Amino acid sequence: MVVVVKVKIIGPREEVKEVDVDKVTVGELLRKLGLLSSEYIVIKNNIVIVEDELIRDGDEIIVYPVKSGG
Amino acid sequence: MKLSNEEIERYDRQIGVIGLENQLKLKNASVLVVGLGGLGSVASYYLVSAGIGRLILVDNEVVELSNLQRQILYTVDDLGRKKALVAKERLSKLNPNVEIIVYPEKFTLELGSRLVDQVDVIVDALDNWETRFLLDKLAFKHKKPLVHAGVEGFHGQLTTIIPGKTPCLRCIFHVEKPVRRKINVVATTPGVLGVLEVCEVIKLITGIGEVLANKILVYNGLTNSFDIVEIKSSDCKICYE
Numbered sequence A: 001m002v003v004v005v006k007v008k009i010i011g012p013r014e015e016v017k018e019v020d021v022d023k024v025t026v027g028e029l030l031r032k033l034g035l036l037s038s039e040y041i042v043i044k045n046n047i048v049i050v051e052d053e054l055i056r057d058g059d060e061i062i063v064y065p066v067k068s069g070g
Numbered sequence B: 001m002k003l004s005n006e007e008i009e010r011y012d013r014q015i016g017v018i019g020l021e022n023q024l025k026l027k028n029a030s031v032l033v034v035g036l037g038g039l040g041s042v043a044s045y046y047l048v049s050a051g052i053g054r055l056i057l058v059d060n061e062v063v064e065l066s067n068l069q070r071q072i073l074y075t076v077d078d079l080g081r082k083k084a085l086v087a088k089e090r091l092s093k094l095n096p097n098v099e100i101i102v103y104p105e106k107f108t109l110e111l112g113s114r115l116v117d118q119v120d121v122i123v124d125a126l127d128n129w130e131t132r133f134l135l136d137k138l139a140f141k142h143k144k145p146l147v148h149a150g151v152e153g154f155h156g157q158l159t160t161i162i163p164g165k166t167p168c169l170r171c172i173f174h175v176e177k178p179v180r181r182k183i184n185v186v187a188t189t190p191g192v193l194g195v196l197e198v199c200e201v202i203k204l205i206t207g208i209g210e211v212l213a214n215k216i217l218v219y220n221g222l223t224n225s226f227d228i229v230e231i232k233s234s235d236c237k238i239c240y241e
Ligand SMILES: [Zn+2]
Pocket: B167, B168, B169, B170, B171, B172, B236, B237, B238, B239, B240
């Protein structure tokens, strides 16, 4: 089965991507988007989800950058 | 300790909001600020102006020209001088009622172990995850609240860590291999986040309002958005390690 998730990436170039995936974890999704998992937090239904959590068909995901500067 | 007449006049507009008793709570509180860059300049400035009684500042670096775009504690006269020493001078002039103790040295486990125990709240104004996670460990060991912020570009995030109530920074951000790189930032971003860090400190000390416990505020200066996302409580194994 193919899972379609809408991913909104917050950042300098804000974008919404639709990703076709076959049942993925948060970590795999980030890799698919070419994002480093250490630099982003992933939110589903306004809640931060961890890297090994599964993303399902129709999920709306927001990806926020984590900033390290002071 | 009581407030002097000078203090009552100085904090008049704030006492009008939080009350005399809470102003006294601020005076009787100690806060540790680690890092005196963009966030730390702003955070320490407002902690001192707001009337925190005792402030401990740690930073090992000297003032450079490229700091002045955002690190508002320093001027061209301070180039080459230790930030912690300049900060003490400047902040003492702003509010001589505040006891300011500075450590112009690197924040290490050894130094941190001595300092964290002496304060009520810790402010993370660091520029790297390595030292942040060290501070996070100490906060959990000594059960002290830690206000975290991080900035880059027009973006930043803020959260308040409370041992026993929230997961630790390491759990939330699980940055596995922290990389140190040059971080570019717009002048106003550490200003916004540094001020919000102090607002968290004031709420933690006085008990007024709501702090960002189990919540992350994500700031986007390009769109003027402040999003608040929730953190699921996790059964973290490393928090108290
Ligand atoms: Zn933890």
